[in-house]
Amino acid sequence: MSAANETKLNDSDLCHIGPGTPAGEMFRRYWLAISRAEDLKEIPQAIKVLGEELVLFRDGQGRLGLVGLHCSHRGSSLEYGDIEEKGIRCLYHGWLYDVEGNCLEQPLEPAGSTFCQKVKHPSYPVRELGGLLFTYLGPAKTNPPPLPRYSALVREDGTRLVLPPRFWDYSWFNFWENVVDSLHAYVLHRDSRSERSWENAFWRHRGDHHLDALPTEYGLKAIVRWPGPEPETEYVRLTTVALPTVFSLGGRGEEDLGFERLLFVTPADDNNFMVYTSDFIPKDAANPVDEREKARRASPSAANVKEYDKRKYVPFKGQVWKEDYVCQSTQGNVGYRRENLATSDRAIILLRKQLLEAMETVRNGGTPKGIIPEAKANEMIFLEAYRAVLTKSQVAQLLNGRS
Ligand code: FES
Ligand SMILES: [Fe+2]
Secondary structure (H helix, E strand, O other): OOHOOOOOHHHHHOOOOOOOOOOHHHOOEEEEEEHHHHOOOOOOOOEOOEEEEEEEEEEEOOEEEEEOOEOOOOOOHHHHHHEEEOOOOOOOOOOOOOOOOOOEEEEOOOOOOOOOHHOOOOEEOEEEOEEEEEEEEEOOOOOOOOEEEEEHOOOOOEEEEEEEEEOHHHHOOHHHHHHHHHHHHHOOOOOOOOHHHHHHHHHHHHOEEEEEEEOOOOOOEEEEEEEEEOOEEEEHHHEEEOOHHHHHHHOOHHHHHHOEEEEEEEEOOOEEEEEEEEEEEEOOOOOOOOHHHHHHHOOOOOOOOOOOOOOOOOOOOHHHHHHHHHHHHHOOOOOOOOOOOOHHHHHHHHHHHHHHHHHHHHHOOOOOOOHHHOOHHEEOOOOOOOOEEEHHHHHHHHHHOOO
């Protein structure tokens, strides 16, 4: 079918990421985070990525493999297979697969049988960078695009910390559009913040804020600002997205200068996704990670919960992740829910537009935004993110794309 005959893509297409869907095909052009390197030990790990059931392992030679979960013989789960020098062996009848999906042995077939060579088991490339494992599920398996060298993953001038992954049971896009919904924090999380003075200057301010969204080479920047401490200044919070699902949210202000935090979101299927978090703390900089994690893990407060309040997610106030969960998991899926997008949704509108354009580009055989060109394969990519007080003229430059 030619592209011209196909229906126009809309928001509901963002919710479906299986093979052959427009969003699924888009995701299959990028490298996606699928595990922390340190979590892959000497047993196979079952994992679902973009609706595909897979198993991740390191063979006896240390090579990374990501192959179909179900054995190509009669379907037993390779999650229970044995790892060997050359690959992974199914526990049922012993078929052995290497990391490229070649079937190397079928011990119950007659000597001299070449049936092995006819079997090709699904497999995908895996690479390790900055303590994370990434895969590419697309058509250019032997010649995938460059794995982006985001600075937080490759810098050497400090400490890198990859946090335990998080697994959620709703549409990936509800989480994803929330990352650029910068203003929700000032309502939903207003009582869950930490007690840092500089940051509180942000939190205290009400009204008269602006949210702008600007396209960048690989995605977009979301910029929130308020009147600053001096008449000619503004408080600015800037975060950056790289398509399809990398988010840079940086430090919390002057105390954390140079701190980088990247989130990588990977859909498991239409209703489940994973979030990987990589932090980089420059030498001599304050380490905000412990405090952030403390804030994230803090228990919700049950103090003001009414005795007859039996709502499913209560208590949730005071626990940032649960506050987010309550909002995002009850929204319904984009394209199916009723909405009235407002000025504060500007960045979301741009994000949706960019993703739909990327889907359309892939559908037409092109290269979507966010793919690193071969010529820049070795470049370090810095995804800007900070909170700062800027002068009004600096803000003007920022909004004109000159900074
Ligand atoms: S089902 Fe795996 S070898 Fe038979
Ligand atoms: Fe939030």
